Amino acid sequence: MKPSQEIVKSKFRHMFSVSNKRKFGIILTFVLLSLSFSAGLPVQASEDAEDEHAIIPGQNSNSELEIFQNLSSSSVVPTDELDIVHEEEAFDGYNLLVLQRMEEETRYKELYLVIMDMEGSVIAEKRLGANFYLADCPAEWINATAILYGTPEGAVIWDYYRDTTVELDFRGHHEYEYNHVNDTIFTFEYEFVEIEGEEYLFDRIVEYNLTGDVVWTLDTTDFVSPTQGCPFNDTFYQRPDITHSNTVFFDEDYNVIYYNARNLNTFYEIDHSNAEILWAVGEYGNFTLYNQSGVEREALFYHAHAVEKIDTNRFIIFDNDYHDPEDPLTKQSRILEIAVDEDAETATVVWSWEPSIEYWSRIWGDADRLPNGNSLGVFGTRGHPYSSASARLVEVDEEGNIVWKIDFPQGAGYSYGVYRIERFRFAPSIDYPDTVRFTADDNITIDLKACYNFKPKRHVMGTYEVYVDGNLWSSGSITYDRYWRYRGQIIKLGELAPDSYNLTLSISDEAGHNTTKAVELIISSSSINQFVIPVIALACIIGILSLVVAVYKGDYFARHIDKGS
Numbered sequence: 001m002k003p004s005q006e007i008v009k010s011k012f013r014h015m016f017s018v019s020n021k022r023k024f025g026i027i028l029t030f031v032l033l034s035l036s037f038s039a040g041l042p043v044q045a046s047e048d049a050e051d052e053h054a055i056i057p058g059q060n061s062n063s064e065l066e067i068f069q070n071l072s073s074s075s076v077v078p079t080d081e082l083d084i085v086h087e088e089e090a091f092d093g094y095n096l097l098v099l100q101r102m103e104e105e106t107r108y109k110e111l112y113l114v115i116m117d118m119e120g121s122v123i124a125e126k127r128l129g130a131n132f133y134l135a136d137c138p139a140e141w142i143n144a145t146a147i148l149y150g151t152p153e154g155a156v157i158w159d160y161y162r163d164t165t166v167e168l169d170f171r172g173h174h175e176y177e178y179n180h181v182n183d184t185i186f187t188f189e190y191e192f193v194e195i196e197g198e199e200y201l202f203d204r205i206v207e208y209n210l211t212g213d214v215v216w217t218l219d220t221t222d223f224v225s226p227t228q229g230c231p232f233n234d235t236f237y238q239r240p241d242i243t244h245s246n247t248v249f250f251d252e253d254y255n256v257i258y259y260n261a262r263n264l265n266t267f268y269e270i271d272h273s274n275a276e277i278l279w280a281v282g283e284y285g286n287f288t289l290y291n292q293s294g295v296e297r298e299a300l301f302y303h304a305h306a307v308e309k310i311d312t313n314r315f316i317i318f319d320n321d322y323h324d325p326e327d328p329l330t331k332q333s334r335i336l337e338i339a340v341d342e343d344a345e346t347a348t349v350v351w352s353w354e355p356s357i358e359y360w361s362r363i364w365g366d367a368d369r370l371p372n373g374n375s376l377g378v379f380g381t382r383g384h385p386y387s388s389a390s391a392r393l394v395e396v397d398e399e400g401n402i403v404w405k406i407d408f409p410q411g412a413g414y415s416y417g418v419y420r421i422e423r424f425r426f427a428p429s430i431d432y433p434d435t436v437r438f439t440a441d442d443n444i445t446i447d448l449k450a451c452y453n454f455k456p457k458r459h460v461m462g463t464y465e466v467y468v469d470g471n472l473w474s475s476g477s478i479t480y481d482r483y484w485r486y487r488g489q490i491i492k493l494g495e496l497a498p499d500s501y502n503l504t505l506s507i508s509d510e511a512g513h514n515t516t517k518a519v520e521l522i523i524s525s526s527s528i529n530q531f532v533i534p535v536i537a538l539a540c541i542i543g544i545l546s547l548v549v550a551v552y553k554g555d556y557f558a559r560h561i562d563k564g565s
Contacts, residue, residue: 468501
């Protein structure tokens with residue numbers, strides 16, 4: 001053998017030394033695996049596709065939808081001073097709230113109805129008045145175009161898209177709850193009652209029609225005794241404040257009212273048809289109470305706000321943890337989910353988010369469940385112990401991780417308060433993968449999951465359309481879930497020939513606000529091929545791995561080179 005030939009073979013043997021054999025094996029495996037997958041091994045479509053709903057001003061799929069110009073530069077909201085956390089796990093949308101700005105030196109308080117995005121930029125803003133109780137100015141969407149809110153003069157309905165308002169001829173406190181069955185509104189009115197020579201403050205639940213006539217009332221004195229008042233002697237208007245009502249949630253499917261009395265640490269289910277108290281949960285209720293550890297308690301919450309029904313016999317509530325007689329120093333405001341068993345007459349805390357004392361809010365507060373399972377809370381007081389923040393808005397996932405928050409500042413002459421918040425979108429939302437796969441012998445059906453623009457508290461009808469390669473394939477009505485969850489709609493497409501199709505899903509609300517989502521629909525030739533191709537690919541992979549093992553064991557290539565010499 002010539003010296004030059006020996007040098008070449010020596011270098012070639014070196015290429016397959018231990019370290020280089022490993023590199024070669026990895027590269028060979030990667031290349032051949034890529035070839036195997038490209039030969040037809042199916043790839044699972046991602047289930048984490050984001051909806052292509054319109055939540056950015058000027059980018060809604062309905063060209064007629066007007067969203068007001070961003071007002072951040074001149075807004076009451078100090079956008080540049082907000083402390084914001086915004087993770088991808090948040091349920092993105094807009095936030096409707098009434099903001100109180102107090103000038104620290106003079107304690108002059110202004111109230112503004114605000115719509116802002118997830119980054120604190122203001123989309124719309126209305127000044128409501130000054131030096132008036134923030135809690136008497138709640139705000140929420142009542143349909144796809146209108147917002148109901150309170151002012152110092154009374155209830156107002158605002159058509160957002162026409163920017164017109166209707167002032168209603170009545171005024172209440174803490175709550176304006178719309179009844180879509182009768183086109184009426186529930187609120188509270190103060191009731192001064194003299195009992196044995198002493199005057200007490202109770203509340204009356206009143207239902208008004210839109211012309212200002214009273215159509216239904218219930219006096220809380222009918223089922224509450226003055227002896228049930230807060231042991232810390234809460235007063236308002238210089239009188240013992242017995243009930244301090246703050247929430248009416250109307251369930252039109254069952255024609256019942258859920259009513260929360262803050263100072264009684266109790267909420268009630270009331271039959272709207274006859275004003276009968278059906279049951280009560282809390283300190284003065286008729287159910288046995290259990291905390292999240294299964295320990296029986298006298299009460300589950302103290303001076304709570306914003307009880308809402310989020311499922312059959314499931315409720316979410318904001319527990320202020322104020323005036324807890326068992327431990328008045330805990331100061332741990334929290335969000336609670338409570339399961340009610342009417343047959344067993346029990347109420348149990350099944351989930352909670354319990355932040356540190358830096359979130360404690362003596363008054364105000366809100367809690368909502370979002371369509372993705374996250375919970376939205378308002379820890380809204382103008383100050384908190386050991387914290388430089390004023391109002392704190394926070395969204396947490398089911399594990400309690402903060403996925404979104406906005407802390408308003410406290411300083412520079414102002415502090416800020418928030419009573420409630422409503423997350424919403426300007427159009428319905430779609431939850432569906434970007435890619436779906438079927439076979440030619442499948443009778444193709446899709447499960448279109450959709451939810452309404454905001455928390456509707458009732459079933460709302462809309463419409464859907466499904467297009468295949470631009471051709472209308474199916475259309476009809478869709479029902480949005482009353483508890484603001486994604487709800488499935490089974491749509492049959494029938495059989496399609498093997499190919500790749502552009503599937504377009506389109507949904508609308510009752511006002512025509514529309515959301516579309518593009519989906520890749522892949523139809524393979526048959527279910528047999530769906531089985532055979534992966535098996536062939538798997539066999540190729542096994543062969544590849546066997547070859548790699550051979551490369552690793554001994555000087556396989558080097559031995560064959562030596563034999564050739």
